Amino acid sequence: MGLPSSSELDLIQDPETGLALLAKCAGEATPEQELHRLFWQNQFTLWQDHLGGDVMAVPHAVICCAFYKQRPPLWLCRAGIELGERCRSDAEKRERRDLAEHFLRWEAAELVRGQRPGDPRNYKRKVQPDDVWGEAAKLVADTDAEASAETVRKSHALVRRAGGALVTLPNYRREVEVRDRRRARNRRRKK
DSSP, rough: OOOOOOOHHTTSSSHHHHHHHHHHOOOOOOOOHHHHHHHHHHHHHHHHHHOOOOOOOOHHHHHHHHHTTTTOOOOHHHHHHHHHHHHHHHHHHHHHHHHHHHHHHHHHHHHTTOOOOTTTTOOOOEEEEEEHHHHHHHTTTTTTTTHHHHHHHHHHHHHHTTTTGGOOHHHHHHHHHHHHHHHHHHHHHHO
């Protein structure tokens, strides 16, 4: 049995299946094929270690990719995201969730305006400026970002100031701080 390609091996859903498949592929191989088999054997073994709780398996797998000059397999990409999620504080998770909701509202308003380049969801018909926020609120209805027209307007302004389509968490944090200071100042004036 010939050695499967990287694309085929990348689709395997668990490391035991991958290691079993590689064991069946033993035999005559060119030096390139043997390097390919060793790379995937290392990846499946490190995937097992990761599933067993070894947090160092992920960085070792990344180093393995660099050593063999191979792109990271899907399991490694997923494991990296999972590891990043586990390392986040509850406050950061909340901030990222809030940013995602604001971004969805911003994006809905941009779609209503027809301003998302290359996005087939862009509105083709012209929407009056006063109606944009209400139309965008309809787009995010039944999502985590569900909101009133006024909330959509405020989210759009916040994300626009934080970078629009290129918004980052640090820029979002900065704009939230500015917004909160402005709100506190306005509350003090009203007293």
